[in-house]
Amino acid sequence: MQTNEKVQNAESASVSLVSGMHFAGEIDDFRIDIDGEKEEGGGGDGPQPLRLLLLGLAGCTAMDVISILRKKRQEVAGFEVEVHGRRVSEHPRVYESIEILYRVRGSSVESRAVERAIELSENRYCPVIAMVDESVEIVSRYQIEPDD
């Protein structure tokens, strides 16, 4: 069957209705519950699913950047990525812009290395960014903070 062949090498995720707008989500063996916004009948049992796109984007670029910084032998003591998305008010209420803030902590981290790592992730490696950047404006910035 065509469908089964297609699905064989695929990556999967699923959601199963619990009640109201609360769904049990699964990715392999990991369970991640999701729920609607309160104004859409959500009961606070999980994040709203569109936010998972932001979290996926943050995680995907974070993994690229930390990998590249490690290859460049940068001593990273701490690393965070924050993502903020602004939605349009008309359906389908997509993000019109997404801002990414990279926060690298370390006493001797070089700004050139961070800039290059971010550039490589955003323009070459991060599939989430690559899939949405035709329709969403993405801006990013970074901070290097001393390790204390």
Add this chain to the structure above:
Amino acid sequence: MQTNEKVQNAESASVSLVSGMHFAGEIDDFRIDIDGEKEEGGGGDGPQPLRLLLLGLAGCTAMDVISILRKKRQEVAGFEVEVHGRRVSEHPRVYESIEILYRVRGSSVESRAVERAIELSENRYCPVIAMVDESVEIVSRYQIEPDD
């Protein structure tokens, strides 16, 4: 400051490095850990972040469809959405196609209502689909199963 204004009405998510490729993710008060694939140095502490896009897509269209079916007074006893994505092998390794399977359980659920609900979600309401469908081929199908 321009940035703070922009961020004020934004939706947010963040990740913070734990160790290796393991990051603690946060969406509001919800914590969702993510980790790399095993071949990329992941230790199995969470799903790979790109999968969150699939889960977000599943959740977002699932909420649309169940809302519409309820408005159409369909008696839904169970509802699941499975999503399968196939990635290209070249960087940035985007999904080239995503297959969505809607599984509705209920003795008197009308196929026309399900078709219309799916069509409305995919073409009008679901922001995840709207953001990726310029670059990803999306195909969907549904099953209605008797309630037992």
